[in-house]
Structures are given as structure tokens and as C-alpha cells.
Amino acid sequence: MRKFLLGSVAAGLMLVAGVAQAQETKTIAVSIPAADHGWTGGVVYHAQEQAKRLEARYPGLKVIVKTSPDGASQANALEDLTTQGIDALVTLPHNSDELTDPIRQVKEKGVFITVVDRALTDNAVADLYVAGNNPALGRVAGEYIKEKLNGKGNVVVIRGLPIVIDEERNKGFDEGIAGSDIKVLDRQFGNWSRDDAFKVMQDYLSKYPQIDAVWTQDDDMAVGVLEAIKQANREDIQFVVAGAGMKDMIKKVMDGDKMIPVDILYPPAMVAVAMDLTAAGLYDHLPVRGSYILDATLVTKDNAKDFYYPDSPF
Amino acid sequence: MTDTTANKNPARRSLGDIDLRAVAPFVALAVLLVLGALVNPNFLGVDNLLNVLTRSAFIAIIAVGATFVISAGGLDLSVGAMSAFVAGVMILFLNTGVVSGEIPMLAVAMLLAIGVGALCGLANGVITTQGRIEPFIVTLGTMGIFRALTIYLAEGGSIAMKAPDLRAAYRPVYFGNVFGVPIPVLVILAVALVGAFLLYRTAFGRHVIAVGSNEDVARYSGIPVNRVRTLTYVIQGVCVAIAVLVYVPRLGAATPTTGLLWELQAITAVVIGGTALKGGVGRIWGTICGALILEVVGNIMVLSNFVSEYLIGAVQGAIIIIAMLVQRSLVRRR
Numbered sequence: 001m002r003k004f005l006l007g008s009v010a011a012g013l014m015l016v017a018g019v020a021q022a023q024e025t026k027t028i029a030v031s032i033p034a035a036d037h038g039w040t041g042g043v044v045y046h047a048q049e050q051a052k053r054l055e056a057r058y059p060g061l062k063v064i065v066k067t068s069p070d071g072a073s074q075a076n077a078l079e080d081l082t083t084q085g086i087d088a089l090v091t092l093p094h095n096s097d098e099l100t101d102p103i104r105q106v107k108e109k110g111v112f113i114t115v116v117d118r119a120l121t122d123n124a125v126a127d128l129y130v131a132g133n134n135p136a137l138g139r140v141a142g143e144y145i146k147e148k149l150n151g152k153g154n155v156v157v158i159r160g161l162p163i164v165i166d167e168e169r170n171k172g173f174d175e176g177i178a179g180s181d182i183k184v185l186d187r188q189f190g191n192w193s194r195d196d197a198f199k200v201m202q203d204y205l206s207k208y209p210q211i212d213a214v215w216t217q218d219d220d221m222a223v224g225v226l227e228a229i230k231q232a233n234r235e236d237i238q239f240v241v242a243g244a245g246m247k248d249m250i251k252k253v254m255d256g257d258k259m260i261p262v263d264i265l266y267p268p269a270m271v272a273v274a275m276d277l278t279a280a281g282l283y284d285h286l287p288v289r290g291s292y293i294l295d296a297t298l299v300t301k302d303n304a305k306d307f308y309y310p311d312s313p314f
Numbered sequence: 315m316t317d318t319t320a321n322k323n324p325a326r327r328s329l330g331d332i333d334l335r336a337v338a339p340f341v342a343l344a345v346l347l348v349l350g351a352l353v354n355p356n357f358l359g360v361d362n363l364l365n366v367l368t369r370s371a372f373i374a375i376i377a378v379g380a381t382f383v384i385s386a387g388g389l390d391l392s393v394g395a396m397s398a399f400v401a402g403v404m405i406l407f408l409n410t411g412v413v414s415g416e417i418p419m420l421a422v423a424m425l426l427a428i429g430v431g432a433l434c435g436l437a438n439g440v441i442t443t444q445g446r447i448e449p450f451i452v453t454l455g456t457m458g459i460f461r462a463l464t465i466y467l468a469e470g471g472s473i474a475m476k477a478p479d480l481r482a483a484y485r486p487v488y489f490g491n492v493f494g495v496p497i498p499v500l501v502i503l504a505v506a507l508v509g510a511f512l513l514y515r516t517a518f519g520r521h522v523i524a525v526g527s528n529e530d531v532a533r534y535s536g537i538p539v540n541r542v543r544t545l546t547y548v549i550q551g552v553c554v555a556i557a558v559l560v561y562v563p564r565l566g567a568a569t570p571t572t573g574l575l576w577e578l579q580a581i582t583a584v585v586i587g588g589t590a591l592k593g594g595v596g597r598i599w600g601t602i603c604g605a606l607i608l609e610v611v612g613n614i615m616v617l618s619n620f621v622s623e624y625l626i627g628a629v630q631g632a633i634i635i636i637a638m639l640v641q642r643s644l645v646r647r648r
Contacts, residue, residue, distance in 0.1 A: 200616055314471045
């Protein structure tokens with residue numbers, strides 16, 4: 001009898017637990033750009049890793065990660081994801097103008113919306129906004145260069161692609177060096193590509209006999225820049241300031257490389273932060289609505305080990 | 315680089331006999347060089363010119379292959395993605411370290427790259443000829459496949475050479491020189507010489523032109539049209555692999571942006587060089603010249619101060635169109 005009682009209590013408990021779990025079954029969809037350069041590759045990696053971690057942490061949670069090669073197919077992907085029935089959407093939109101309305105339509109179905117990195121044109125659409133700080137990324141770089149060169153010197157700039165993010169970073173950089181005798185000799189687009197940055201840097205080296213420092217705002221492009229400088233055997237360039245937090249560059253900072261004394265964070269792992277906060281909002285009922293802006297942290301030799309992810313592809 | 319009339323019978327060659335259409339790209343290049351010198355005195359510096367010449371190697375070598383494909387009436391849009399894929403496979407193999415010794419390891423990896431390139435080209439050729447599908451569609455499809463495979467191999471990131479010793483041993487293939495001539499420039503010359511020989515001096519070359527001029531006539535003449543077509547894609551694949559052999563030592567990595575839009579640059583180089591996009595005419599040296607023109611235009615843009623960085627694309631486009639107009643006017647004057 002006692003045994004039977006225990007058994008039935010246990011069975012009942014299991015049933016309750018089962019019901020509780022069934023009630024907690026929720027789905028988070030993650031819609032991000034396909035890996036078209038190093039940084040977005042990092043976004044895909046961190047999204048997939050975080051999906052596994054969250055599913056382990058919250059039994060019953062399902063995380064769908066979907067990548068899209070361009071804005072139009074991302075809009076389609078959003079529709080497909082919504083028809084599957086989702087509770088929350090974490091999205092890094094290809095571009096703000098195209099995707100604001102498709103995301104608004106997802107929201108109208110009662111889905112919690114988390115936007116990462118690129119803000120929508122209508123701020124009311126996003127329940128939670130997680131991003132790096134683009135103007136600060138430029139400003140921190142500018143301030144570092146100003147300080148390191150004692151407020152005087154020749155700097156060349158390699159830009160990314162002509163989009164808002166690049167514009168914000170460049171404005172920030174100008175603020176950072178404002179009031180000094182730092183002269184920006186040139187600004188050309190390197191398209192966030194190693195090969196293009198290599199070419200642009202080769203041309204800068206032909207064009208200018210004296211360059212003190214290079215600002216490229218992106219670690220991928222820094223790889224090409226370093227190779228071009230090495231080939232030209234130029235001694236005048238003291239250092240290169242890049243940004244994002246690619247593991248090879250963080251490693252160089254850790255090892256005290258003279259050409260890469262610092263790096264500035266704009267981590268692709270921000271997508272994981274966004275997913276974590278979203279899940280916390282769904283399951284733990286924490287108040288997560290609002291904006292979460294990550295610092296453009298200056299990575300130096302002292303703190304580099306905190307930002308080194310040797311397993312990440314980026 | 316003046317033997318542009320190699321396709322003519324040398325016995326009959328005289329000054330009046332020179333085909334202006336073949337000379338035109340060189341005239342356009344000369345005009346650009348003068349323009350460059352006016353824009354910035356550093357342009358004509360030996361270092362700068364060697365940089366530009368060396369940089370043009372990838373597109374020039376790939377474009378030699380594209381000259382074969384296009385002369386035979388085909389098209390290959392997959393070359394950029396194929397470059398990234400071959401580079402990725404080659405670097406992954408180098409990272410396994412299965413062969414001991416740096417030189418043997420590099421040699422095996424190079425052979426592997428050429429093999430992979432040839433197989434990729436063979437796939438394009440067989441699907442086009444046996445499947446009887448437009449090459450535009452086939453290579454658009456394989457372009458997506460090669461690109462996605464690269465990203466899959468890279469797990470979304472980049473594929474970099476891990477062993478620093480191997481990287482140091484391989485680096486001179488891009489940065490080294492023989493008697494002051496950078497190795498990539500020698501590779502361009504070698505590939506172009508072999509290409510010119512194949513296209514102008516062999517039965518296969520004549521078959522390529524015949525197939526491109528008129529497929530039906532070629533077939534009735536007993537030319538194995540499908541085999542010739544397929545072989546042009548294989549040549550294209552091998553050329554892509556050779557370009558990769560020069561590309562990998564430069565930055566030691568394949569990334570998702572490797573080879574992006576190279577297909578369009580290669581096709582542009584071929585057309586600027588005087589090869590007809592509809593097939594039937596092939597000009598290897600013109601193609602090399604076209605690749606140089608593309609690279610020189612980019613170089614002049616960065617060296618000049620009077621073009622806003624936002625407008626560079628527009629000016630580049632205009633210069634390419636003007637270069638073509640110069641060519642055409644030369645031909646008409648004749």
C-alpha cells in the first residue's frame with residue numbers, strides 16, 4: 001500500500017512536472033544575415049552556440065537560427081518563421097529601411113521583438129535593442145591615436161562600405177581627434193575585405209611618403225593592411241588601430257605586437273547577449289525591455305585575455 | 315607584349331597588316347598610363363607599377379581561362395566562388411600537415427589545388443554540355459554551390475594557414491621576385507604564353523574558335539563540339555587554381571570575401587581585350603591588357619585627390635566605357 005502510494009505520488013509529480021514543462025514550451029526565432037564576411041560569420045557562430053546553451057538551460061525552449069543572404073530573403077524568412085508560431089524574435093536586420101515593416105508585422109502577431117546591431121527606422125517596433133556603439137568605436141580609436149601620437153601626425157583611414165554604421169564610426173573618429181594636429185591624409189573604402197584593404201594600403205604607401213598611423217575600424221581589413229606594410233618595408237608607420245575583436249587581432253594585442261597595440265570591441269557575440277536577455281524575459285519574467293548598448297571597450301594588453309575566444313571562427 | 319598579332323600568319327605580317335582591334339587595348343592602356351602620370355608623379359614609380367602589375371595577377375590568370383570559355387561561346391560565372399573554394403581546400407590541406415617537409419607539402423598542396431580546380435571546371439563543362447543547359451544558369455548554380463561550400467568549410471569564418479613556417483616558406487610566391495620581376499608577373503607571362511600557344515597554334519585552339527563562331531558548322535565539320543566546350547571549362551578551372559596558388563601566399567587565408575565579383579572583373583578584362591562576348595574571337599594578350607587596365611584604373615583612383623571616395627565607382631565605370639570607345643574608334647578609322 002505504502003509502495004503504491006509512493007508510486008502514485010511519484011507518478012503524479014512526474015505528471016505535474018510534465019504539465020509544467022509543456023506549459024513552458026516556447027520558441028525563439030533568430031534571423032540573421034548569412035556569413036558574408038568575418039564579422040557576420042562570428043554572429044552566426046555565436047548565435048548557434050548560444051542556441052545550444054539556452055536549450056540546455058531552459059527545458060522546453062526551442063531556438064531556431066535562420067540565416068539569409070540578403071534583405072529580401074530575410075523578409076521571406078521572417079514570414080516563414082512566424083507561421084511556425086514563435087514567442088520571440090531576435091533579429092539582426094540586413095538593413096533598417098527594408099526590414100522595419102516585415103518585423104512590425106511579426107510584432108503584430110504578439111511576438112516579443114529583439115533587434116540587434118542595426119536599429120529599425122521606427123523605434124517603437126523593437127521591445128529590446130542590443131547593439132555595439134558605433135560612434136564610440138570611432139571616437140575611442142580617434143582618442144587613442146591622438147594620445148599615442150601626442151596630438152600630432154599623419155593618419156590614413158580605410159573605411160568599410162558606404163552605410164550608416166561606417167558613417168557613424170567616421171564621425172566618431174573625427175570627434176576623437178578634434179582639437180589636435182592629427183592630419184587625416186586620405187579616406188578610401190576597403191569594403192570590409194582583406195583583399196581590398198591590402199590594395200588601398202599599397203596605394204596609400206605609394207602616395208604618401210610619411211604615415212604615422214592607420215585606422216581601419218575592422219580587424220579583417222587590418223590583416224591586409226599589415227601585409228601591405230610588411231611588403232613595403234616602411235618604418236614610418238608606428239601602429240594600426242582596427243576594431244571588432246577578431247581572435248587573431250586580440251591575440252596580437254595579448255602578445256604585445258607593436259603594430260597592433262590595441263583593439264576596439266564591436267563583438268559579434270552581441271547576438272548571444274540579445275538571445276540571453278530575450279530568453280530571460282520569456283522564462284524568468286525579468287524586465288528586459290529597453291536598449292542595451294555595449295561599450296566600445298578599448299582592448300589593451302592587460303584586459304585582452306577576457307575577450308579572447310579561441311574557438312570562434314572570427 | 316607587342317606580339318598581339320600572333321593569331322595571324324607570321325609570314326604575312328607587316329605594319330599595315332596589324333589588326334587595329336588587337337592593338338586598341340594597348341593604346342587604351344598607354345593613355346591610362348599617361349593619365350596616371352599626370353594625376354600623381356608617384357604613379358610611374360617602379361614600386362607602384364610593380365604593385366599594380368602583381369595585383370592584377372589573379373584577374374589576369376583567371377581571365378586567360380575565361381578567354382577560352384568565351385571564345386568557344388560559353389560563359390563562366392563561378393570563377394570567383396571557385397577561387398575561394400579551391401583556396402579553402404588548399405589551406406585546409408596545408409593545415410593537416412600530412413606531408414613532412416615544407417617544400418614537398420607545398421608541392422602536393424599545389425597539385426591538389428590544380429586537381430580540384432580542374433574538377434570544378436569539368437563539372438561546369440559536363441553539366442553544360444551533357445545537360446544541355448545554358449552556361450549562364452549552370453555556372454550561376456555552381457557559383458552558389460562553391461561559395462556555400464567555402465563558407466561551410468570555414469564554419470562561417472575564415473580559413474587561415476596555421477603553420478607559420480609553412481606560411482613563411484610560401485610567402486615568396488607572391489612577394490618574391492626573380493631579377494626584380496615579381497613572381498606573380500612571371501606566372502601571368504607563363505600562363506599567357508601557354509594560353510596563346512594553345513589558342514593560336516594548336517588544332518584544339520582552332521576548334522575553340524570554330525565552335526564559338528558557329529556551333530552547327532563546327533559539328534558538321536566533325537569537330538567534337540561537346541568535348542571542346544568541356545575542355546575550355548577545364549582550362550578555366552586550372553587557371554582559377556593557378557591564380558589561387560598566387561593568391562594564398564599573399565594573405566594566407568580564404569575568407570567569405572575571397573574572389574567576390576572576380577567573375578565580372580574577368581569577363582570585363584576579356585571583353586576590353588577584344589574577345590567577342592558572343593564567341594568566335596579570342597585574344598589572350600588583349601585579355602592580359604584588359605586585366606591591367608582594370609587594376610590601373612583602381613590604382614589611379616586611389617592616387618588621385620580630385621575624386622570623392624563616394625564617386626570612385628562611377629569614375630571607374632566611365633573610364634572602362636571610354637576605353638572601349640577608344641578601341642572602337644580606332645577600329646572604325648581603319
